[in-house]
Amino acid sequence: MNILLRLQELFSPLGHLASYILAYIFESLFLVIFVTISLIVMIYVFRKYMARIQQRIGPNRVGKFGLLQLIADALKLVGKENILPKNRDDLPYKLAPAIVFVSLVLAFTILPYGDFFYLGSFTVTHSEVTIVLLFGIIAIMPIGEVLAGVSSANKYALLGALRAVAKDVSFEIPMMLSVLAIVMMASARTPSSLSLESILSSEFLPYGILEPIGLFVFFISMVARASYTPFDLGESDSELVSGHSTEYSGMRFGMFYMGMFGSIFLGSLIVSILYLGGPSGPVESSLGFIWLIIKAAILVLISFTVWLSMPRIRIDKFINFGWKYLIPIAMINLILAGIITLGWGL
Amino acid sequence: MPSSEWVELNFGPQHPSMHGVLRLKAKLDGEIVKEIEPVIGYLHRNAEKICEMTYFNDNLIYFDRMDYVGAMNMEVGYLEAAEKLLDISISERVKWIRVIMAELSRIAAHLVWAGAYGLDLGMLTPFFHCFIEREKLLTIFTEVSGSRQEVNYMCVGGVYQDITEKAIAEIEDFVREFPKRLKDIFNMLMKNDIFLSRTKGIGILDKETAISYGVTGPMLRASGVEYDVRKAEPYLVYDQVNFDIPVSYKGDNLARVLVRFEEMRQSLKIVEQAIKKIPDGPYFNPKAKKSLMIRMRGEGDVYARTESSKGEFGVYIVGDGGVKPYRVRVRSPTLRNLSVLPELAKDVMIADMIAISGTLDLVFGEIDR
Amino acid sequence: MNYTVQVIGESVGKDGRKIIKVTKENFLDLMKDLKNQGFDHLSLITGVDRKDFMEVVYHLHSMKTNEYVVVKVETRDYKVPSVAGLWNSANWDEREQYDLLGIIFEGHPNLKRLFLPENWVGHPLRKNYDMKKTQYINMDEEGNDYATFDERGGW
Numbered sequence: 001m002n003i004l005l006r007l008q009e010l011f012s013p014l015g016h017l018a019s020y021i022l023a024y025i026f027e028s029l030f031l032v033i034f035v036t037i038s039l040i041v042m043i044y045v046f047r048k049y050m051a052r053i054q055q056r057i058g059p060n061r062v063g064k065f066g067l068l069q070l071i072a073d074a075l076k077l078v079g080k081e082n083i084l085p086k087n088r089d090d091l092p093y094k095l096a097p098a099i100v101f102v103s104l105v106l107a108f109t110i111l112p113y114g115d116f117f118y119l120g121s122f123t124v125t126h127s128e129v130t131i132v133l134l135f136g137i138i139a140i141m142p143i144g145e146v147l148a149g150v151s152s153a154n155k156y157a158l159l160g161a162l163r164a165v166a167k168d169v170s171f172e173i174p175m176m177l178s179v180l181a182i183v184m185m186a187s188a189r190t191p192s193s194l195s196l197e198s199i200l201s202s203e204f205l206p207y208g209i210l211e212p213i214g215l216f217v218f219f220i221s222m223v224a225r226a227s228y229t230p231f232d233l234g235e236s237d238s239e240l241v242s243g244h245s246t247e248y249s250g251m252r253f254g255m256f257y258m259g260m261f262g263s264i265f266l267g268s269l270i271v272s273i274l275y276l277g278g279p280s281g282p283v284e285s286s287l288g289f290i291w292l293i294i295k296a297a298i299l300v301l302i303s304f305t306v307w308l309s310m311p312r313i314r315i316d317k318f319i320n321f322g323w324k325y326l327i328p329i330a331m332i333n334l335i336l337a338g339i340i341t342l343g344w345g346l
Numbered sequence: 347m348p349s350s351e352w353v354e355l356n357f358g359p360q361h362p363s364m365h366g367v368l369r370l371k372a373k374l375d376g377e378i379v380k381e382i383e384p385v386i387g388y389l390h391r392n393a394e395k396i397c398e399m400t401y402f403n404d405n406l407i408y409f410d411r412m413d414y415v416g417a418m419n420m421e422v423g424y425l426e427a428a429e430k431l432l433d434i435s436i437s438e439r440v441k442w443i444r445v446i447m448a449e450l451s452r453i454a455a456h457l458v459w460a461g462a463y464g465l466d467l468g469m470l471t472p473f474f475h476c477f478i479e480r481e482k483l484l485t486i487f488t489e490v491s492g493s494r495q496e497v498n499y500m501c502v503g504g505v506y507q508d509i510t511e512k513a514i515a516e517i518e519d520f521v522r523e524f525p526k527r528l529k530d531i532f533n534m535l536m537k538n539d540i541f542l543s544r545t546k547g548i549g550i551l552d553k554e555t556a557i558s559y560g561v562t563g564p565m566l567r568a569s570g571v572e573y574d575v576r577k578a579e580p581y582l583v584y585d586q587v588n589f590d591i592p593v594s595y596k597g598d599n600l601a602r603v604l605v606r607f608e609e610m611r612q613s614l615k616i617v618e619q620a621i622k623k624i625p626d627g628p629y630f631n632p633k634a635k636k637s638l639m640i641r642m643r644g645e646g647d648v649y650a651r652t653e654s655s656k657g658e659f660g661v662y663i664v665g666d667g668g669v670k671p672y673r674v675r676v677r678s679p680t681l682r683n684l685s686v687l688p689e690l691a692k693d694v695m696i697a698d699m700i701a702i703s704g705t706l707d708l709v710f711g712e713i714d715r
Numbered sequence: 716m717n718y719t720v721q722v723i724g725e726s727v728g729k730d731g732r733k734i735i736k737v738t739k740e741n742f743l744d745l746m747k748d749l750k751n752q753g754f755d756h757l758s759l760i761t762g763v764d765r766k767d768f769m770e771v772v773y774h775l776h777s778m779k780t781n782e783y784v785v786v787k788v789e790t791r792d793y794k795v796p797s798v799a800g801l802w803n804s805a806n807w808d809e810r811e812q813y814d815l816l817g818i819i820f821e822g823h824p825n826l827k828r829l830f831l832p833e834n835w836v837g838h839p840l841r842k843n844y845d846m847k848k849t850q851y852i853n854m855d856e857e858g859n860d861y862a863t864f865d866e867r868g869g870w
Binding site (some may be wrong): 356369386387390392394395398427430431482553557558559562563573578579646647648650651658660662664672673677681682685686692714 | 716728729730732755756758759761763764772774778781783785800802804806807808811815828829830831832839840858860
Binding site for chain 1 (some may be wrong): 353355361362363374376377433464465466467468469471473475478534538540541543544628695696697698700
């Protein structure tokens, strides 16, 4: 029983179709609110954590412990003038931040969140092929970055977009290869091995224990995709000013900013679902959602620590790393996964 | 690829990693920098002309604003020349005070550099740790002079006020605590593989090129030339303290980083000795104190070179017997260090160009004057 | 040090540095001679406007022997042979002196202004420079600076 069905029950006097439509609308609304709130919490935690690492206090003026700082910042961003470059390509320029943000929120609708007491699961989309859907949507996000870079008529932005393309090409492949390994292993135990939920329900050990190499490759790829400091080549601020988001201001910039934090959160959620057992905890309960969030939060903190303690890697070494190390490692992981699967089959 | 297909890109004058207002006209072939041409002058206020219009003692504030991150090195440099020109001697105590302040300023300047270099490579955290340490130094400067950065502490004939007991206690605290903190900052950078991969073997400056371009200071010493004005032509009391000149023979970014870090340790060593050795005596030579109507007059020409945190800082003053200098010429070490950048950053990646220009330790108050 | 070139005179300055005065004709030969004797570090080039002539002062230093020598040359037509071919550091130094004092260094590979915009009128460090005339700086489409006397033409 998930939230969707409960909502549909609530609206059932209105008729079958209308109740489903309303249920989907409300559920999506829930999800947008959930994503926004978790992003705000994350950015607050990030700023406090960063401040502690750098021996500062961090936000402490707006509200108690600076809790309202992010609201104030968001209001500032919304209230800011949108400065538009003169030679921009208008439609892609305006579309790009929306693509980044919308595809981020879309990706959140697919994840299996696990139960949360009597409320049930948050998940909106139920399908047999959620993995394909999820990684398809994830692949859309960089398109927004590339569009932003190409359409804003700025050489820094263009270079940032080129770097973003190079980065994505070299890191989607190992990412998909390590996902493939999981699908392969799950196929031995479940007929619908492309569905995240059945992968979760069929596992007897978290896949991170069975294939730590896959976890390593996938986590690195997720770091690269979220593009924070060791790999923030697309917007390396000391080289390319701000990369693809150079010409953006106001809420459009805010969308890129949220997109980046959202990617970190999304990446942590996906890693904990695929490799760390997702909603299943040490004790059987209806608290799956909480377990998932705890796992993701730990990964998020690890990501922040990496972010704050690393300098930026150079683009050629980064691409080399992707092609020369990660892809072969992912291949080896795939072979190991095959061996394990065969063992199960016997 | 023909040069017509290269992309021309301006880095600066407003750019996050240009340390002020440097503008680099770069010709790019994709990610590779083919040619760069530094364009400077955005902070030019012609301090040399202003100095010709002001009295000898008042010129000092314009020198404070040259290397604004380590202002007292500039004051020492100017006073070395001005006091020789005006025939004014200073007491032993003043010499020791000046040595302490110059070395503390050197540490302050290098800390700014270390933090900013982390930022250049995309590393946010060391910056704050460096500035926290620098803040302690600025507190000491406030205690002795009343202001933080552009201190205007020294004057012709001595210093404006004697160094206080409280300041000495603060300096002693700093000397005691700083080595550990410096080690933390050092480890933060050096125990990081990405940092090493960004600096090792990149931007190699060989000895002959360095000397020919007039490169001095830590950059020259990182290229294997053991030249430090404090040893080559000791001024103040540098011949009475015991310290070493760090030299590296690699000449790459990493060598320059290491030399600067070692220099901070050596400066600390000098301060430690100076605090113990500082003698009693007057802090000001009354001969320099003329009434408002009778000003000091100087004749002849004097060139004094001192070792600032960036390199050989020279001041050449020509006097014609008037109350104002006839001509003041400043040898800015960073200007020469910058002039070697087109040689270093040829056929490197954009990221390396930023990493190389970070090790030059550019301060635009001094380059543009 | 020994040099074969004819010089006007030798003296010791107030700061204890050896000063060699030389005519403009013998100047380049002397500099080549000094460079060959190990003065590998050209510390500073200074132009001093003596109102009726221009004095150019070169501070030379030898990294190996730690010797120091000052060469002075006088010019009445504001022209001096360039030493940019001998020391690379002379390149920007001479550009700076050309910019601020209007000394033309003959044979310099790229004698452009260093600090001021290319069309700036006058040389600020000259004693007869008119400081009352304000020049405003603006930037063209290419990003290069230019100077103008028009009050509204710049900032």
